[in-house]
Amino acid sequence: MYKDIYKDTNKDMELYSNNNIGSAIQYFRDIYHISQSKLCKGICSVSTLSRIEAGERDIDAFILETLLERLGKIPYQFELILTDFDYEVYQSRMEINRLIEDKAIDEAYKLVKEYDKLASDKGTPHKQFIMLCKARLNELEGGRPEATIDMLVKAITCTVPDFSTEALAEYFLSYTEFGIILEMLEKMILYKMVDRAEKTLNQIIDYMFWHNHMEHNVSIYPKVAAIGGRFLLEQNQLDKALELCNKGLEMNKGSRRMDYLGEIFFVKAQATEGKFKSAGLWETCDKSECIRLYLKAYHLFTFFEEETVADKIKKHLQEEYQWVDID
């Protein structure tokens, strides 16, 4: 008797919680005017999403997370009560990430293989995670750069099937998906694949333009500005670099994060200086704007104990500006 009640309430609880998350997804989808097919593309079928929204189905937590993330909701804004399976998978992900960070390549490969067995048939977000790990491990092993990039493309294609052919702006990307594309951009820049990098950066900027209202842009834009700004500066596209930096700073206003600020100010300082120089105004211009930008960058880098960059800025300020009053 007791057992029966227990079973019923347990079921009731699962329905109850999933139902709420389903209607939350529907609610946010409605306010952002995103169609079902756009939201779930690459993650699950429209009919599955309908069922999720109606609260009829138990959902894999990572599919749920990707959907929420595509709506600009970061998972920690929500209570996700994990099932035991989800929890095991979640723990396994944390462990793999830790191993990769510690450069324990063999152990990481072993766990990725286990993860593959455990979750690869549970949905595209899991396949994406596996491919992402393989890309990172390939790089750690000193594998071919092209192979790393290919794997990253494969990873993003798991949930964004026509990533390479169709305009990115059509999608609503999750924070994780966007992170993979940015990682790809960073690698392309690192390996001097200039054309591909430029194409990818333009895709990203285009995406940001069309998705300006999404709230997670606040955390994404500064990163794009730092990476893209540095690349454009190196390509001597100074105006475009400045524009990107300014946009990044605008988005960071009121935020509590300061992850990429140092690099943004450094790029902005160099681009501003470069513009004066290329216009032949260097000898006569007011340099205080540049000094201020360099000083902001310098203090941010020293605070984070990134001495190499900080020293570079300090030396530059002393030599180019005869500015000694730094610390």
Place this chain on the structure above:
Amino acid sequence: MGRYRLGDIIRMTRKSLSITQEQLCEDICSVETLSRIETGRQNPGKDVYELLMERMGRIRDRAYSMLSVSDYKVLEKMRQFETSIQTYEYHRAEYILEDIKMLLGDTNLDRQFITRAESLVKYRLKRISTDEFLDELRKAIRITIPRYGEISLANWPLNYNEVTILLNISTAYSEKEEYQKGIDILEEVNSAVKQSYIEEEQRSTMQVVVLYSISKWYGLLEEHQRAIETAKEGIEICREFKIGNALPHLLYNYAWNKEQLIDKGILPPENKRVCINYLKKAYYIACAMQQSYMEQFIKSHLAINYDIMLCV
């Protein structure tokens, strides 16, 4: 908020009350079942979960009401409310709150939010006194922690809303210049938050705010050494998690308290060099974070106390 299992919540709460599994589960379920629930090998039924939580003095709802639809729908409005409070737009906050009230249900957490938010707006608009404000906040916190005031919260699994209320309570004490009371509350909050299961980013953000207040109040109580140590702890968290909003304040607190020790002759004047360095850092980081008030404040501090004119 974040990812966790009901079992985690039960285990944390039980540990915070220092009771054994046997004491907790008597007449509710077997020790073996409780053990399986706590380690996540079994999900508790809703009734079992509620009975266990009730026995621990935590009224049901903790996990469930956070999953209520009303929460999601008002999530953004709640954020707008908090932003209005932070930017001192209290009339706007009051307006948003009216909207929220129409959408919210009658769960404990909903009532807790409303009680806190209403009293906060009324207090900031000077419609109630500090003591009345404190009374309302105590009512709010007792909705989920009935024995607030009698027990230590140092090991309590506080959630985000509770931390916010406790921050408000401590601020109210500080406005009555009862700094020690404010510090005592926040020291407990700090210890609870440190070991809580809240998502890392959110936890570190809360810790920074808590440490900033503690260091400020220690400074005002002229316990400068403790103020410096607390500020340092906060600065380290900012460094680790790259959180910038309270960083200029923390750097300033550090420098200001050192200055007080120099003035009192406890620290040798050579320490002024460090103060200037911290203040400059605070200034440029405030600029980078686009906090114009803090920027001006530190700039004039450097001008008045050290005759230093920063590059404009």
